[in-house]
Amino acid sequence: LVIALTVTPVLAYYLLSGKKSITQESFISRKLKSIHGRNLNYLISHPWISVGGVAVLMLGAVILLPRLDRTFLPEFNEGTLTVEVFMPIDSALTASSEVGARIERSLITIPGVESVARRTGRAEGDEHAEGVHYSEFDVSIDTETESLSRTGIESAVRTKMDEFDQVFYNIGQPISHRIDHMLTGVRADAAVILYGPDLAELQYGVHLIRQSLIDVEGVVDLRAETSPEAPEIKIALYHDALSRYGISPAEATRNLDILLAGEKVGFVQEGNRFFDIILKLDGDRRSIDALNSIILKHLPSGQPVTVDMIADVYETRGPYEIKRTNGSRRMGVQFNIDGRASTDVMAEVRSIVEAKTDELNGMRFEISGRLKEGEDANKKVLMLAMISVLLIGLSLYFSYRSLLITLQILINIPIAFIGAILGLWITNTPMSIATMVGLIALTGIASRNGILMISHMNHIIESEGRAFSMETVMHGALERLIPVLMTASTAALALLPILITGSEAPGKEILFPVAVVITGGLISSTAIDLGLTPVLYYHIQKRFRKL
Structure with missing residues (x-):
């Protein structure tokens, strides 16, 4: 903005002075204006077609929105899997180490696995307070020559781990694993946490819930936290x-x-x-x-x-360990989600747990995980987005001194959301904190097209002395056609490298959803705005101009 207001005019003065102005338009420009002019003439004469079409598209986006998957953060592609293995609590270090060595030899045979590193128990001063029954494996994936995708390798790891008896396991990734533990206290995508004063009842409750969730589609790596007795x-x-x-x-x-x-x-x-x-x-x-x-x-x-x-x-x-949260004893059932939308899985899990309330003997439960954290974060971001839209509306009102023009420009925001939601659905990208950030950025970008067009129409009527008419509105809309297309296309082209590399490229997991939202929103807001804004401007000004 600072460069555009200061440097650009100076450069234009020195670089463009004495240059012969180009009055002849290119063939593409003339063709676009010819096609757009015919369409615009028809739409202005039949306003309910454009208004009704936009209403149908908005309704479709509203229907499509709940069908999108939801998560807190996009899934990272870290190139390494973290496999946690839990043996019986009274296992000796030698037994854990022996089983760990067998698991190592089994995992290294999976195509695409480059190396397997293991840690059993914990070292002195280690932050992970785990016993010798616990082992953690870092499975490095050969990202350049892998014969299986990451999800395929995860499935192969689960198949190998199922061959070992009396072993519970959890599969994640190093960074995602730490984020889950930091957010929810469990190293998994989601967990059902029970709170109560009696350890025996808590153990009964987590066993009951685990048995109820075994057959839920999409639930994998299901493990119940227990408090077995130790000598x-x-x-x-x-x-x-x-x-x-x-x-x-x-x-x-x-x-x-x-x-x-x-x-x-x-x-x-x-x-x-x-x-x-x-x-x-x-x-x-x-x-x-x-x-x-x-x-x-x-x-x-x-x-x-x-x-x-x-x-x-x-x-x-006595109990090997007792976990507490805010002074209350707790136990949980944790699991990962794979092969099904996390929103559908969590909705089914909640309904199952609520149906078991009478059998939990007064114990209260809490469902935690990435999805819950994502919902909480999205509420905060949504509040910030509403503040952003309010500030945009106030700035537009103080600039144009017209509530009708302000509302007409702000309508570009839900129009942009049509393309954003459609883009997420086409690319199978879940709603996350990254997409919410993209939607906030889109509110300002989407308002720009309406500002460019309406400001120019006001200029040619108020400054150039043209009479308000359908021809004047069409003239202003056609003059703004190329600038609007250029600003939208340059912004979309800047995001093209991120879209081409895809969501699984390491380092692009958060950028890709943002790029999808902004690009989809630019396409819908530009395409619809070029036809809708002149129609609304003409008919609104025609009716209220004298008021």
Whole structure:
């Protein structure tokens, strides 16, 4: 805008001064104006044809809109699959590693798979707090010579994983995997989360929901979060014995914590690295006999007070982990969506879960995932879009001082949405936050064509002294035909490289939906605006011009 207002006039003055103006139009320009002139003459004489045609197209777009799939972000093509594998919770590291090695050998045989890397358990300081029953595989895809598409390779991976018994798995991609975990707390496209105070009821609930969702078309990688029991050793203090030996429960608990878990007493520096010094008992103290022999205190008589004298140490089983959200215990059933529109899958999942409400014994549920996050984000973007349209309308009104002209220009926005929605449907592109951004950008672009045409018609009537008539309106519309086509075509051609590369090109996943929306909107707004704006302008001005 700054360049157009400052640099362009200066360059035009110096570069175009003394140049002979070109008055003869090209053959293409004359032909386009001839065809458009005949069509425009007919449309102005029969206004209900153009108005009715646009109304039918808008109705078709409204009907088509709910049929579009919805998601939060477009699916990324990262060139790598992330396969999470969950073995039984009490699996040893050696068993997990052995099964992981077998899975590696199986996955590497899939055509198009370049390499497979595995991590079992977690390293020291790892942010992923998973046990040794958990393994994560990074499956690199050869994007240049792959014999299968990415979705085909995903299907092949699922086929291979189904060959392993007692193994649950989840397939995603590295970035998408982290985004899902950050947004919803689960590493999957969607999840049904149950909240309740009782772990047994939560386990029953997630099992019930998992069984109900097994046969839902489009649901894959279905896994229920559980809280299986793991062996543990409990130390139950005898309060009478503690009083007899002059030990408080807090003192006994703290001493046991220090002796078993250790306590930081200092640090050692080696170069730029610091290492904590932890003081604790040596050797393995996880057996009952070893715990019973720990000396907590010496009496004045010199008699040692051991753990077995003040506590009952015994083996039991308890929950391996308890997950909470805002203080409430929770468990969930997570799954991915493949082969079906996510909106249809989530609608069926919601209806199934709602039908099971009576069997959930008062537990509340929440359906989370990309789709829910996308709906929340779209509401915010929609509010911003309404503010944008309002600001455009106010600026147009203060410029033209006419509510009718303002509304006539703003009607180009829903007209542009016709092409945008049709473009999404043709390219099978889901509605996402990227398409919403494209629609917001389209509101300003679509208004431009109407501004160009109506401003020129006002100019030739008010500044050039032409009388208002059908011929004057047609003259102004034909003079603006080439500029309108040029501005729209240059904008569309600028987006052509993104459209050609497609939505699966790495790095273009978010740009492609934006390009589809803007290009489709430009086509519909330009094609319809050239016929509708002169018709509306003529008949509205003819009726209200004297008012």
